[in-house]
Amino acid sequence: MTVLKTSLRNFLAHKGRMALSAIAVLLSVAFVCGTLVFTDTTNATFDKLFAATSPDVTVSPKNAPSGDEVQRTRVPVTLPAAKVAELQRVKGVKSAHGEATSTSATVVDKNDEKIGPSSGAPTIVANWDEKEQRAVELTSGHAPRGPTEVLLDSDTADKKKLKIGDELRIIAVPGDFKAKIVGIVTFTVTNPGSTLVLLDDKTAQERVLGVKDAYTSISLTAAPGVSNEQLKKNVVAEFGTGLKVQTKAETADENREDVGEFLDIMKYAMLGFAGIAVLVGIFLIVNTFSMLVAQRTREIGLMRAIGSSRKQINRSVLVEALLLGVVGSVLGVLGGVGLAVGLMKLMAGAGLELDTDELTVKATTPIVGLTIGIVVTVFAAYIPARRAGKISPMAALREAGMPVDAKAGRIRGAIGLLVTAAGAAALAMAAGADKAADGSMFLGLGILLTLVGFIVIGPLLAGVVVRAVSVVVLRAFGPVGRMAERNALRNPRRTGATGSALMIGLALVACLSVVGSSMVASASDELDKSVGADFIIQHSDFNQQITPAVEKAVRQAKGLKSVTNLKEIEKAKITTPDGKTSTKDLAAANPSFAEDLRTPVVEGTLSDAYGPNAMSVNEGFAEDHKVKKGDTLTVAFKGGRTAKLKVTVITSDDTSFNKGALYTNITTVERYLPAELVPTSIMMFAQAKDGQEEAAYASLKKALKTNPQIDVRDQTDYKKLMEDQIGQMLNLVYGLLALAIIVAILGVVNTLALSVVERTREIGLMRAIGLSRRQMRRMIRLESVVIALFGALLGIGLGMAWGATAQKLLALEGLKTLEIPWPTIITVFLGSAVVGLVAALAPAFRAGRMNILKAIATD
DSSP states (O other): OHHHHHHHHHHHHTHHHHHHHHHHHHHHHHHHHHHHHHHHHHHHHHHHHHHHHSOSEEEEETTOOOTTOOOOBSSOOOEETHHHHHHHTSTTEEEEEEEOEESSOEEEOTTSOBOSOSSSOOEEEEEOOTTTOSSEEEEEEOOOOSTTEEEEEHHHHHHTTOOTTOEEEEEETTEEEEEEEEEEEEESSOOOSOEEEEEOHHHIIIIIIOOSSEESEEEEEEOTTOOHHHHHHHHHHHHTTSEEEEEHHHHHHHHHHHHHHHHHHHHHHHHHHHHHHHHHHHHHHHHHHHHHHHHTHHHHHHHHHTTOOHHHHHHHHHHHHHHHHHHHHHHHHHHHHHHHHHHHHHHHHTTOOOOGGGOOOOTHHHHHHHHHHHHHHHHHHHHHHHHHHTOOGGGGGSOSSOOOOHHHHHHHHHHHHHHHHHHHHHHHHHHTOSSHHHHHHHHHHHHHHHHHHHHHTHHHHHHHHHHHHHHHHTGGGHHHHHHHHHHHHHOHHHHHHHHHHHHHHHHHHHHHHHHHHHHHHHHHHHHHHHBOOSEEEEESSTTSOBOHHHHHHHHTSTTEEEEEEEEEEEEEEEEOTTSOEEEEEEEEEOTTHHHHBOOOEEESOGGGGGSTTEEEEEHHHHHHHTOOTTOEEEEEOTTSOEEEEEEEEEEOSOOSSSTTOOEEEHHHHHHHSOGGGSBOBSEEEEEEOTTOHHHHHHHHHHHTTTOTTEEEEEHHHHHHHHHHHHHHHHHHHHHHHHHHHHHHHHHHHHHHHHHHHHTHHHHHHHHHTTOOHHHHHHHHHHHHHHHHHHHHHHHHHHHHHHHHHHHHHHHTTTOOOOOOOHHHHHHHHHHHHHHHHHHTHHHHHHHHTOOHHHHHHOO
16 A cells, blocks of 8 residues: 555656656557547448348349449340249249349549449449338439439539439440439438449449349349348348358348458558557656656665665656556546547548448457556666666765666677677568568568667767767757756666657658659659550549440541550460460450550560460469460360460560569450450550650540540659559558657657756756757757767668668569658758757746746755
């Protein structure tokens, strides 16, 4: 009880000094809990949607695409409409309803602007049957009565300012058609952001799917007393295994799995950055308790002198840490809920609608948050607590402050150098690896070891780096600058820990900047070297198809010398001379593709791959299957006939565009696949006539003006697209890393604040002998700047080494250019100085306002 009272008294006495550490715990726990609440809420929202929309039993074609698979053939895989009546007669079926659904259509308004979501959620065009609709209800207007009438969901209508009577245009594979909005449907469950357009049966079948009297699936409702599992068994017993039959739970699980992959990536990425923030927070807590213990050396010595044991002193410090962890964690859990709501609002702006009424806080979330916050805080305080326990009663006779253990410092330095050397060796092995998969393991090990090594030798590096930085930054400020340098060097262990907290975040920023810039530069160089086409045409959703109408419009554009279609032939079974059969996708194109994409070759001439009954294989495939130029491969096309194709070219794997692709001619594919199974193009390429590049570009833009889903890019546009995509990814990562940097800034503030308290008497004496308030504030600010620059130099140097090593691995995948983003690196370095300056404002202000006599009298 005495230990608890003492700990509570010390905690309350130093609550101001504990505040910043508590904020670090709060932020770290809030990020963890916020991530968990956000993902749990998102999962719950989708679960509710899938549960509401999934029928008791779904019957679909055996080989129908599912999940993220895209229907690229001109005619989708369907079931005949007559199958509805057949299924209606199955024992246990109450009702059967055919569904004609497509996510490949684009819907635009009268201004040719897409009304679909930009968040990645689908635009769903389907048939309407009021009796069978499970997720929406008709709230205004009437049901569609023909090909010129549609229903639209209320969420999209509100966002796009659409109303009954407005005209829409549906762009589908069979062709475009216009229809007026005659009714609005409202989701009865939360709509995560999809756009829903509903048509009558015949229009959905013929104008969207391109089929007559057929459905993409058939929904069955079980009769009373019949379970979904029993109904599935009845259907399978009646029709055998020729159909894909799923219960409500199985359909929901399949949908959940598709969404879950994206959500899991997001969840673990955010938790990873939360972990970085937690790691940085450990440094702050260690520094805080180390300084508090040092400042209470005499007090602890007196406690030891009057009978307190080492265990009691140790326990007292740990109890203080426990109190700090509990307070910070409780506030963090509450902050996490607020953060989750903020994330939901942010995602709503991006198109992912999540209702805050569905906010899901599982019992495990606060448990995880409290556990992390408390365990991390107590763990971080363990070493300072051990030091406190070792203080002898004789310390009551000495000045405050603990002498540095020189022997321990030397051992720490030796261990740190060994770990750093091991990490450098791992990075060297990663850079020299022959395969990216092998090198990535060494890269991860190298990053871990060098990071730990730099943290351990931080105090050793502080003495060297701070002196070097001081020569450049501080000497110009005369005696005040020299005092700031000495203050930073006074306790290398503290300076090292404070700088290391900042180092972690900046190292990751520098590493990712190098990797991102190298990817952009490499792709740009590869584009210049490999792509001969002047223009690249593709769907804005890269997974979607280019419709025949778009292909026709492209070919009618003026000023073009050649137009190339690129099609993906999925799941062809290839039998090689070694007798092995493998399933591969083929890239089918026109002969002009040899000029549009100049893929490097090992043997043969690239254009030969587009001859009759010819194909190419990449060198990796050739090595694995002992294939040589001139060999004949047996290719069984899915849904079509089997072909004998001659290998006329072996392409090099030393490329980043279409690496590993197997090429053949479109006419060869059309010879062995039924017309309805020949896929539409995934991309198109075009070359302009000499001197007509600008006119051809303008003509293409004009020809495709009414197809906003199609992007036309010249090589400059394509380079900008790659740069923007990587830039957006990096900006998101930088935003998440900002949390770790904020915690590190709190560490600088806390270190300086506690340092000012520690040096109260010294500050009073300096003021007494003539140091002005302004000079005092400047000295504190300069000390902070040099500590921040120390952390920045370590972080940037470490991050650039990581990034350069990662680029060596990317070079194995064809991205060979190393690009150091000097503007970003310089900005980060100068920004660190500003961070140090801002962090010192409050401590410097406090130091300048001290009463001289009271400060001198401080014991």
